[in-house]
Structures are given as C-alpha cells and as structure tokens.
Amino acid sequence: MGKEIASRKEDYSQWYNDLIIKGGLADYSAVRGCMVIKPYGFALWENMRDVLDKMFKDTGHQNAYFPLLVPKSLFEKEEENAEGFAKECAVVTHYRLKVNPEKKGSLMVDPESKLEEELVIRPTSEAIIWNTYKGWIQSYRDLPLLINQWANVVRWEMRTRLFLRTAEFLWQEGHTAHATADEAIAETKQMLDVYATFAEEFMGMPVIKGVKSPNERFAGALDTYCIEALMQDGKALQAGTSHFLGQNFAKAFDVKFSDKENKLDYVWATSWGVSTRLIGALVMAHSDDDGLILPPKLAPIQVVIVPIYKGDEQKKAIDEKVAEIVSELKQRGIKVKYDDNENSRPGWKFAEYELKGVPVRIGIGARDLANSVVEVARRDTKEKKSYPMEGLSDSIVSLLDDIQKSIYNKASAFREQNITKADNWEEFVKLLDEKAGFISAHWNGTGETEDEIKNLTKATIRCIPLNNPQEEGACILTGQPSKERVLFARAY
RNA sequence: CGGGGCGUAGCGUAGCCCGGUUAUCGCGCCUGCUUUGGGAGCAGGAGGUCGCAAGUUCGAAUCUUGCCGCCCCGACCA
Numbered sequence: 001m002g003k004e005i006a007s008r009k010e011d012y013s014q015w016y017n018d019l020i021i022k023g024g025l026a027d028y029s030a031v032r033g034c035m036v037i038k039p040y041g042f043a044l045w046e047n048m049r050d051v052l053d054k055m056f057k058d059t060g061h062q063n064a065y066f067p068l069l070v071p072k073s074l075f076e077k078e079e080e081n082a083e084g085f086a087k088e089c090a091v092v093t094h095y096r097l098k099v100n101p102e103k104k105g106s107l108m109v110d111p112e113s114k115l116e117e118e119l120v121i122r123p124t125s126e127a128i129i130w131n132t133y134k135g136w137i138q139s140y141r142d143l144p145l146l147i148n149q150w151a152n153v154v155r156w157e158m159r160t161r162l163f164l165r166t167a168e169f170l171w172q173e174g175h176t177a178h179a180t181a182d183e184a185i186a187e188t189k190q191m192l193d194v195y196a197t198f199a200e201e202f203m204g205m206p207v208i209k210g211v212k213s214p215n216e217r218f219a220g221a222l223d224t225y226c227i228e229a230l231m232q233d234g235k236a237l238q239a240g241t242s243h244f245l246g247q248n249f250a251k252a253f254d255v256k257f258s259d260k261e262n263k264l265d266y267v268w269a270t271s272w273g274v275s276t277r278l279i280g281a282l283v284m285a286h287s288d289d290d291g292l293i294l295p296p297k298l299a300p301i302q303v304v305i306v307p308i309y310k311g312d313e314q315k316k317a318i319d320e321k322v323a324e325i326v327s328e329l330k331q332r333g334i335k336v337k338y339d340d341n342e343n344s345r346p347g348w349k350f351a352e353y354e355l356k357g358v359p360v361r362i363g364i365g366a367r368d369l370a371n372s373v374v375e376v377a378r379r380d381t382k383e384k385k386s387y388p389m390e391g392l393s394d395s396i397v398s399l400l401d402d403i404q405k406s407i408y409n410k411a412s413a414f415r416e417q418n419i420t421k422a423d424n425w426e427e428f429v430k431l432l433d434e435k436a437g438f439i440s441a442h443w444n445g446t447g448e449t450e451d452e453i454k455n456l457t458k459a460t461i462r463c464i465p466l467n468n469p470q471e472e473g474a475c476i477l478t479g480q481p482s483k484e485r486v487l488f489a490r491a492y
Numbered sequence: 493c494g495g496g497g498c499g500u501a502g503c504g505u506a507g508c509c510c511g512g513u514u515a516u517c518g519c520g521c522c523u524g525c526u527u528u529g530g531g532a533g534c535a536g537g538a539g540g541u542c543g544c545a546a547g548u549u550c551g552a553a554u555c556u557u558g559c560c561g562c563c564c565c566g567a568c569c570a
Binding site for chain 2: 003004011013014017028030032087088155157158159164165169171218226237238239240241273274275277306307308309310311342344345346347348349350351352354363365366367368375458492
C-alpha cells in the first residue's frame with residue numbers, strides 16, 4: 001500500500017533516503033554521485049536561497065558570477081588551498097569529441113584537441129575570483145569588496161549521499177576583500193551570524209557557533225568559523241562555514257591596494273558558504289517515520305486543502321467555499337494549494353502530504369460546510385482540530401507561527417539533551433557509543449591528539465564554541481592541561 | 493579504494509541452488525461502473541533486450557567468465 005518508508009530506528013540511512021526519494025525532493029541520476037533535484041526539492045532550495053540572498057544584500061553584498069572552469073595555473077597559486085582540494089578535482093583536458101572510426105555510433109575524445117593547459121572544474125572559486133579581484137582593487141576606495149555568487153561546484157567524492165555529499169552541488173560562496181584584518185574578521189563573524197540566524201529562525205534548527213580546530217580548518221584559511229547542527233541519530237553536521245583567509249589569497253594573486261597614506265599593502269580576505277547540504281540537514285533535523293516535516297517559513301506548500309465530497313453538487317459547494325479560503329490565505333501571504341485532483345481519494349492525499357511535510361492540512365467536506373468549520377491537521381504533532389471558518393486566516397497564520405516555533409523547540413530540547421560532558425577517556429568512549437551527540441571535553445590543543453582521537457573513535461572536534469567558558473582541566477586522551485572544553489562528535 | 497548487498501515491466505518483487513510450456517505476484521498505468529471523513533472495490537486491458545557481452549548447451553533469467561551500474565558500511569570530505 002502506498003509508499004513505505006523505513007523507520008529511523010530500523011535503518012536510519014534508509015529512512016533518510018526514503019524521505020528524499022519518496023518525498024519527491026530528488027532522484028538518483030545517470031551520473032555517479034550526482035543527483036537530480038526535483039521540482040519540490042528545488043522549490044525548497046529556492047525558498048532557502050531567497051531568504052539568504054536577501055540577508056546577504058541587507059548586509060551590503062552584491063551577486064556576481066564567475067566561470068566554472070579554472071586554469072590549472074591559477075588554481076595552484078594558493079598552495080594550501082590547491083593541495084587541500086587537489087585530490088577531488090575533475091579536470092578538463094580536451095575540448096572536442098569525434099566519431100569513433102572503430103565503433104559505429106560512438107564518440108571518442110579527439111586526441112588532437114588536447115588543451116595546452118588543463119582546466120579544473122571549480123571545487124570552490126577562490127582562485128578565479130582572486131585572480132579577477134587583482135584587476136578590481138587598487139585603492140582603499142575600492143574596499144571593501146563584498147561579492148557573493150550562487151553557483152554549482154564539483155568535488156569528486158569517494159562516497160556520496162543525497163544532498164549531504166554529492167559530487168556536484170549547489171551553493172553560494174561569498175568572497176570579500178578588506179583593508180584591515182579587523183574588518184575582515186568582523187565580516188567573517190557577521191556572516192557566521194547570518195547563517196546561524198537563518199538556521200535557527202528559518203530552518204528551525206538550533207546550531208552551535210564556533211571555530212574549527214586547525215585540523216578541520218578550510219585549506220588556505222587562518223580561521224574557519226562554523227555552525228554545527230545535531231541530527232536525530234546523534235551525529236553532527238557542519239551546516240555552514242565562514243573563513244578568515246588573512247592575506248593568503250591576496251599574496252598568492254598579488255592583490256595590493258594603496259591606503260590613505262599611499263602605502264601599499266595586501267588586502268584581507270574572507271569567504272563563506274552554505275550549500276544544498278542544508279536540505280539534508282533540514283530533513284534530518286525534524287522529520288519522523290511518516291515523512292518530512294518542513295518548517296513553515298521554508299515549505300514550498302504551507303497549507304494544503306483537501307476536499308471530501310460525494311457527488312458533483314457537494315464538490316461544487318466545496319469549491320466555492322475553498323475559493324474564498326484560498327484567496328483569504330493568499331492575501332495573508334500564505335502558500336496554499338487546493339488539491340481537488342479527482343484521481344486520488346482523501347486518505348491517499350493525507351498520507352502523501354504528510355510524506356511531503358506540508359505543515360498544515362485543511363480538510364473540508366459537506367459536514368464542515370454545514371457547521372461552518374474546517375478540519376485542520378498540523379504535520380509536526382499530527383494533531384487534528386476543528387476550526388471555525390470565521391477568522392480562519394488569522395488562525396492559520398498563528399498556527400504556522402506556532403509550528404515554526406514548536407519544531408525549533410523540539411530540536412532544541414533534543415540538542416540540549418545530547419550535549420554531554422566527559423571527563424575521562426572511558427566516559428568519552430562510552431558516551432560516543434551509547435548516546436552519541438556532542439561531547440564536551442578537554443583537549444590538549446594539538447592536532448596529533450585530535451588525529452589520535454579520530455583514529456580511535458571516529459569522533460572529531462566539531463568546534464570550539466564561541467564565548468566558550470574557560471576552565472582548568474585535563475585532556476581526555478593525554479591528561480595534559482587544558483583551558484577549555486571543546487565539542488566532539490561523530491559527524492556527517 | 494576495501495568490505496557487504498543488489499540488478500527481472502514505471503516501482504517493489506518470485507523464480508536462480510537443481511537449465512526445459514506463454515517469466516510470478518503486488519503497487520502503479522489505461523477503459524468502464526460503483527466509490528470518496530486516513531493510502532477504495534469489482535470487471536476488463538496494456539506493459540519485459542530477465543544490467544551488458546561472450547561462452548557452455550538441442551535449449552540460459554537460471555551454469556561459467558569478463559564487464560558495467562547502483563545501494564549500504566568504512567577511509568576522504570561540506
């Protein structure tokens with residue numbers, strides 16, 4: 001019957017895949033590691049994109065677009081960045097195909113068309129962008145330069161997972177240039193705040209703001225700030241990053257400016273990004289065994305109306321009433337869909353919209369018409385209630401608001417229960433295996449220790465939280481002195 | 493790249509070990525009627541290079557070899 005989805009308990013990965021595929025967000029494609037984002041999934045991405053885009057513009061950024069292909073000689077200029085991404089780059093080596101003389105109907109790479117210089121398909125755009133900035137920046141008057149681009153990037157991952165890690169993904173990447181380190185650091189933190197606000201207020205997903213340990217830092221950055229979220233299986237997910245790049249890229253690409261005193265200096269840089277991975281985060285943060293649970297502020301459909309009728313006469317009467325309700329809701333800016341498709345029956349629609357995570361469902365039948373009420377079901381709690389038609393749009397507005405808050409509170413309570421302190425190695429290992437979530441523990445501050453902990457437990461330092469309280473303690477692995485706790489977790 | 497699983501209609505599957513009529517069943521799809529407050533019922537119907545390629549054989553979904561693809565777990569990573 002219908003679309004079966006795995007339960008979280010039985011098979012978490014399968015549950016996740018089922019929600020994506022059966023919920024209509026995406027499909028597997030003919031290309032290894034790449035997915036097709038279907039209209040419903042893309043509508044969700046568009047909503048996220050629109051909110052973020054406005055936030056970027058409100059903080060003074062402008063959009064631009066840079067090429068997909070990056071000449072290898074540019075790509076390799078910033079050494080750390082190049083080396084960090086080298087092993088996952090797709091590379092264009094030829095520019096032409098030709099008919100294969102040995103096999104009819106097939107094409108082959110034309111060996112004559114070999115490029116003199118290989119082109120790297122961008123895994124990130126710092127190189128091409130900084131090469132461009134060199135021509136745009138001469139004076140302090142050209143600064144700050146605040147640019148964002150919405151783009152696709154390719155990272156040749158060994159193992160992919162729908163939305164969480166695909167070989168090609170959509171994202172935005174901000175790249176800014178500043179006259180001073182302080183200003184660049186302020187920008188880095190500002191954008192981290194934008195991401196955190198977006199995650200919490202729109203996605204309904206609490207995040208921890210922090211800074212990465214040197215091991216986990218973006219290749220080429222001096223500091224990587226991040227927001228970390230917790231998924232329902234107790235694994236952490238990096239949901240967004242904001243990097244302070246220092247003068248690394250300015251030096252690599254020779255981007256200098258004259259200050260007021262006519263002194264030459266390299267500019268200071270930041271970059272920051274979030275990707276379609278956020279959709280994966282959204283799915284895993286709230287959904288249940290019946291399907292997706294989408295936050296009202298991002299849901300492609302916020303309210304669906306399902307008619308229940310016997311015969312054309314009833315249908316007509318319902319249609320008329322629904323037209324009024326729809327126009328009232330639309331006036332309030334609510335995304336509403338009236339599903340009067342006659343090919344499926346009400347029960348099927350109920351299940352389908354639950355699977356798709358539509359926050360509110362309104363059922364309306366002859367009985368309701370007679371009583372001047374509608375049946376309203378909220379997706380998050382599955383609670384059903386009769387609402388009077390009088391003042392319905394007010395009730396729905398406040399219900400959507402309530403759902404938005406309620407799913408945030410639920411996720412937030414879950415996270416609070418899953419941040420646990422560990423004070424020695426046994427506790428740490430036991431917590432990881434039996435409870436998971438974030439584990440707050442002391443660490444001696446070295447990359448070697450972090451590597452060792454990762455080898456032993458697969459847990460990594462997710463972040464050193466901002467405004468972290470300072471306290472004396474001993475590293476859980478080495479017993480060496482430590483001044484603060486950091487957050488460990490197994491992560492996606 | 494290592495380990496595990498899988499590939500039969502749009503989807504999910506039986507058959508394979510032990511080769512032999514017209515490849516099973518369910519969902520979905522088409523037509524008609526009856527239905528419609530939690531994934532409708534009945535009747536009729538359409539839909540298949542059994543992942544691909546060789547081989548063994550009178551005969552291959554089934555046996556052999558090679559290849560391809562996908563999923564899950566791990567290492568790498570956002």
